[in-house]
Amino acid sequence: MKFASSYEPQNFETDIYAAWEAAGKFLPVIPGSEMGVEGDEKCSKHYSIVMPPPNANGNLHIGHGLTVALEDSLTRFHRLRGEKSWYVPGADHAGFETWVVYEKALEKEGHTRFEYSRDELYARVWDFVEQQRGNMELQLRALGASCSWQDLTFTLDENVVRRVYSTFEKMWKDGMVYRGEKLVNFCTKHQTAFADIEVTHKDESGCLWDIAYQLVDATDSLSEIIVSTTRPETLFGDTAVAVNPEDERYKDVIGKMVKLPLTNREIPIVADEHADPEYGTGAVKITPAHDPDDFEVGNRHDLPRITVIGYDGKMLPNTGEEYAGLSTTECRKKVLADLEKQGLLRGEKKITHAVSHCYKCDTVIEPLLKEQWFIDTEKLAKVAIEHLENDEIKFHPENKKKVLINYLKGLKDWNISRQIPWGIAIPMFKKVDAEAPGEEWVFDTRVNLAEIEIGGVKYRRDEDTFDTWFSSSHWPIVCTNWEENMPSEFYPLNVMETGADILFAWVARMIMMGLYVTGEVPFKEVYLHGLVLDAHGKKMSKSKGNVINPMDLVSKYGSDAFRLGILRGRSAGMNQAFSENSVVSGQKLCNKLWNISRFIQGIIDEEISEKGFSYANVDVVLENEGQAGVSGLDSDRYGEGSAIHSSESDSINPGQMQYTTNNMGEDWICRELNRCRETITQCMSEYRFAEAVEVLYSTIWDKYADWFVESQKIYKNTSLLKVTLESILVMLHPFAPFVTEAIWQNLSFTDGMIIDSEWPSVLEYDEISAENFERIRAVVSEIRATNVALSNVAKGKKFGLLYGDDSLVDDNTLLVKFLSRVPSIASTNGSPRGLRLALAGHDLYLDVPAEVVAAYRAELEEKILSVGRELDGLNARMMNPAYVERAPAELVKETRDAIAEKEGLISRMKQQLEAI
RNA sequence: GGUUCCUUAGCUCAGUUGGCUAGAGCGCACGAUUCACAUUCGUGAGGUCACAGGUUCAAGCCCUGUAGGAACCACCA
Numbered sequence: 001m002k003f004a005s006s007y008e009p010q011n012f013e014t015d016i017y018a019a020w021e022a023a024g025k026f027l028p029v030i031p032g033s034e035m036g037v038e039g040d041e042k043c044s045k046h047y048s049i050v051m052p053p054p055n056a057n058g059n060l061h062i063g064h065g066l067t068v069a070l071e072d073s074l075t076r077f078h079r080l081r082g083e084k085s086w087y088v089p090g091a092d093h094a095g096f097e098t099w100v101v102y103e104k105a106l107e108k109e110g111h112t113r114f115e116y117s118r119d120e121l122y123a124r125v126w127d128f129v130e131q132q133r134g135n136m137e138l139q140l141r142a143l144g145a146s147c148s149w150q151d152l153t154f155t156l157d158e159n160v161v162r163r164v165y166s167t168f169e170k171m172w173k174d175g176m177v178y179r180g181e182k183l184v185n186f187c188t189k190h191q192t193a194f195a196d197i198e199v200t201h202k203d204e205s206g207c208l209w210d211i212a213y214q215l216v217d218a219t220d221s222l223s224e225i226i227v228s229t230t231r232p233e234t235l236f237g238d239t240a241v242a243v244n245p246e247d248e249r250y251k252d253v254i255g256k257m258v259k260l261p262l263t264n265r266e267i268p269i270v271a272d273e274h275a276d277p278e279y280g281t282g283a284v285k286i287t288p289a290h291d292p293d294d295f296e297v298g299n300r301h302d303l304p305r306i307t308v309i310g311y312d313g314k315m316l317p318n319t320g321e322e323y324a325g326l327s328t329t330e331c332r333k334k335v336l337a338d339l340e341k342q343g344l345l346r347g348e349k350k351i352t353h354a355v356s357h358c359y360k361c362d363t364v365i366e367p368l369l370k371e372q373w374f375i376d377t378e379k380l381a382k383v384a385i386e387h388l389e390n391d392e393i394k395f396h397p398e399n400k401k402k403v404l405i406n407y408l409k410g411l412k413d414w415n416i417s418r419q420i421p422w423g424i425a426i427p428m429f430k431k432v433d434a435e436a437p438g439e440e441w442v443f444d445t446r447v448n449l450a451e452i453e454i455g456g457v458k459y460r461r462d463e464d465t466f467d468t469w470f471s472s473s474h475w476p477i478v479c480t481n482w483e484e485n486m487p488s489e490f491y492p493l494n495v496m497e498t499g500a501d502i503l504f505a506w507v508a509r510m511i512m513m514g515l516y517v518t519g520e521v522p523f524k525e526v527y528l529h530g531l532v533l534d535a536h537g538k539k540m541s542k543s544k545g546n547v548i549n550p551m552d553l554v555s556k557y558g559s560d561a562f563r564l565g566i567l568r569g570r571s572a573g574m575n576q577a578f579s580e581n582s583v584v585s586g587q588k589l590c591n592k593l594w595n596i597s598r599f600i601q602g603i604i605d606e607e608i609s610e611k612g613f614s615y616a617n618v619d620v621v622l623e624n625e626g627q628a629g630v631s632g633l634d635s636d637r638y639g640e641g642s643a644i645h646s647s648e649s650d651s652i653n654p655g656q657m658q659y660t661t662n663n664m665g666e667d668w669i670c671r672e673l674n675r676c677r678e679t680i681t682q683c684m685s686e687y688r689f690a691e692a693v694e695v696l697y698s699t700i701w702d703k704y705a706d707w708f709v710e711s712q713k714i715y716k717n718t719s720l721l722k723v724t725l726e727s728i729l730v731m732l733h734p735f736a737p738f739v740t741e742a743i744w745q746n747l748s749f750t751d752g753m754i755i756d757s758e759w760p761s762v763l764e765y766d767e768i769s770a771e772n773f774e775r776i777r778a779v780v781s782e783i784r785a786t787n788v789a790l791s792n793v794a795k796g797k798k799f800g801l802l803y804g805d806d807s808l809v810d811d812n813t814l815l816v817k818f819l820s821r822v823p824s825i826a827s828t829n830g831s832p833r834g835l836r837l838a839l840a841g842h843d844l845y846l847d848v849p850a851e852v853v854a855a856y857r858a859e860l861e862e863k864i865l866s867v868g869r870e871l872d873g874l875n876a877r878m879m880n881p882a883y884v885e886r887a888p889a890e891l892v893k894e895t896r897d898a899i900a901e902k903e904g905l906i907s908r909m910k911q912q913l914e915a916i
Numbered sequence: 917g918g919u920u921c922c923u924u925a926g927c928u929c930a931g932u933u934g935g936c937u938a939g940a941g942c943g944c945a946c947g948a949u950u951c952a953c954a955u956u957c958g959u960g961a962g963g964u965c966a967c968a969g970g971u972u973c974a975a976g977c978c979c980u981g982u983a984g985g986a987a988c989c990a991c992c993a
Binding site for chain 1: 918919920921922927928929930931932935936937939940941942943946947948952953955956957958959960972973974986987988989990991992993
């Protein structure tokens with residue numbers, strides 16, 4: 001036998017993945033058709049999904065693990081459904097992230113970025129990435145991602161750059177991109193600007209200081225104005241003081257001049273709505289070059305902008321000898337001390353306020369004046385909102401659409417310039433000779449040249465690169481190879497699956513860009529997963545030391561166990577805890593399935609050796625392996641022989657195995673597998689992964705193994721065992737690809753690979769027979785439970801079963817005896833004795849001595865009470881005339897039936913009680 | 917300040933247009949074991965569905981409010 005006694009994933013996973021890849025199973029072809037040849041008899045439904053590109057030179061984290069589990073399950077499900085499925089893998093150059101890592105390495109070697117040109121740095125980072133590359137791709141394979149590797153898109157691939165340039169050019173021509181000098185979010189450590197969305201805000205405790213600015217023309221009543229500020233060091237850049245025009249206190253000073261402390265400058269007092277009379281002293285210093293609000297005030301009042309902080313975060317020479325070169329914090333201290341000395345510091349109040357930080361190094365972001373490229377997002381956002389409100393994209397969870405629209409409505413212009421060398425160069429050149437007339441900037445893609453010449457005029461390139469979100473907003477377009485003159489059959493994508501945390505940064509931008517470039521939304525549905533938290537619901541972080549590495553779990557428990565574990569109990573958009581326990585339970589399922597298969601293969605092997613069958617003719621209908629005591633086949637129902645089914649009458653697969661159903665359990669499992677199949681189909685269309693896994697788990701374990709396979713220890717129906725096992729293997733395959741393929745390859749009767757086999761068809765069965773098995777299950781459960789309950793009073797003894805006038809049990813004595821594990825089963829021969837089994841409502845008794853029954857009395861009484869309480873509830877409902885009148889008739893009838901049933905049950909139990 | 921979400925068993929979570937006795941995994945208790953599986957099998961305990969109102973024949977689910985928690989957005993000097 002090929003099956004070892006337990007499933008060891010390490011023995012299979014690598015080889016299986018390699019075999020899939022070598023056989024071209026991940027390519028977007030119609031499953032079952034020859035490679036590259038499209039079967040024209042089938043309508044070719046497409047299914048496309050692209051991977052959010054992991055960092056090309058990084059390692060996968062737990063979030064990637066979840067992403068792959070979700071996306072690959074979808075892909076494999078649709079592939080099995082016969083759709084031409086394409087899962088496009090990607091790798092991200094991760095502009096800023098990678099640059100930070102590289103710069104650190106550079107510094108370790110004792111160098112700085114300033115020793116090299118942009119082109120040199122770019123080449124060096126390229127080499128750096130090349131050396132590190134490949135880990136994450138191996139890890140994706142280990143997770144079982146069935147993505148089309150030949151289509152892997154790297155975010156710096158030629159076609160990506162070409163597409164980004166073409167969009168940028170279009171925007172430039174459309175006037176949607178402009179060069180502007182604005183206040184940008186600048187990280188003085190990393191020496192680059194960021195988009196608003198890349199800045200994290202933290203609530204911090206700080207101080208609000210009151211500083212007196214002396215009036216130039218002091219009057220008797222008023223000699224100074226006191227301003228409130230959290231940033232005294234910026235006062236060197238003040239160009240005005242603002243008060244609210246409605247503020248009575250300051251009406252008379254509007255238009256007057258004040259002396260700026262610590263300097264000789266004089267600045268005006270202006271009236272502006274920005275000043276809030278309720279806040280601080282109601283007067284605010286205006287520093288247009290260092291505060292976004294003040295920048296706006298400055299524009300309204302035509303104030304000069306004086307920059308006093310450099311890009312290095314140090315005070316500039318224009319602040320005076322004493323301050324120049326100081327850091328902002330040092331300068332703040334000195335300014336406060338000096339103001340104090342001069343008696344100008346009038347107050348200090350502790351406050352909590354939001355401070356912007358670099359999301360990477362946590363440095364406080366300095367708003368600094370800088371010329372950058374900005375995208376006018378107004379039109380883009382407007383169009384996106386229209387399409388979203390038009391319901392062209394379905395969101396999972398739904399509420400995220402509202403959140404997204406809300407964000408788009410307040411979207412500001414987008415700074416796409418980054419002062420880092422690692423990225424796609426901005427294809428803009430500035431005229432060198434400032435004197436020359438005409439357009440100052442030109443679009444040109446010759447970015448490898450520092451200087452170009454057009455019509456005898458020299459232009460010098462912009463040294464900046466694009467924000468990576470600008471290029472990645474093209475992801476669905478570039479991954480599907482969409483072109484203006486040749487739209488891709490895979491665009492729009494069927495679904496975009498990614499983290500809810502990048503809804504704004506990425507999803508929003510893909511939608512805007514997709515619409516701008518192609519006129520169509522880039523995907524039909526969005527599935528957003530939440531954060532994977534640690535077992536205690538805390539965010540994973542290196543500093544907390546609670547990071548779980550998916551690869552550790554894969555090597556410990558197997559890839560399938562990880563996938564099943566991470567999907568379990570998870571729903572769209574929610575940040576949810578994750579613990580190793582769920583992976584352990586996935587591992588157990590894999591092992592269970594392995595052993596089910598091992599057992600079934602054993603039966604088949606045995607039969608072959610007994611009957612001398614070869615694999616070629618085991619498909620013939622096998623007669624019921626007659627059990628002497630099994631006379632339960634209803635000859636009317638089954639006619640002269642057994643019902644012969646192919647798994648679907650209009651089956652498109654002529655090779656589909658035929659099977660018979662010869663007894664209740666067999667009809668029942670067909671029904672249960674059909675139900676499982678329906679539920680999974682439904683769940684997958686609604687992205688309820690956890691529920692799909694749950695249903696598979698209970699179907700395979702609680703139904704297939706515990707009841708059907710058990711019953712097959714008596715009735716061996718090999719044709720049905722084969723069909724049903726294939727069916728559960730295929731249904732589980734999207735979630736647990738390796739173990740299902742490993743089993744498929746080990747079974748003697750399966751063909752090809754499971755990865756591109758067919759989704760199971762509906763199994764035919766007899767409904768009455770299936771329902772009868774449900775009754776047998778109830779009977780068996782009651783026998784087991786009663787025997788356990790009796791064991792309390794009878795010291796672990798087990799009692800035999802007696803049946804009276806009960807054809808169901810009479811016809812299935814062997815099965816009942818086996819499943820309920822009773823030592824004996826016999827007819828009462830008209831004289832019942834022992835303990836009556838009341839729940840199932842059959843004429844059944846456990847052959848229990850009178851004294852044991854007496855000891856059981858208390859439990860019986862408790863049961864009667866408990867059923868009585870249920871009955872009371874039902875009766876109360878029926879006593880309510882409004883219920884009978886208004887509730888659906890069907891529901892009322894159900895209630896009536898339930899009452900009758902409970903009453904019958906109680907009367908049976910009471911009879912039993914009296915008999916004791 | 918704004919938006920959104922969460923509160924259900926000891927823990928982590930399901931619960932799809934309101935409808936029978938609210939489910940799962942793990943954990944816990946008791947019991948089983950000659951050959952598919954101890955990564956097993958059987959049985960069971962455990963919930964005033966955060967709180968208070970409302971709508972309804974009927975509310976874990978819908979509405980209003982309260983309390984606690986989380987995420988995201990935001991220029992508050």
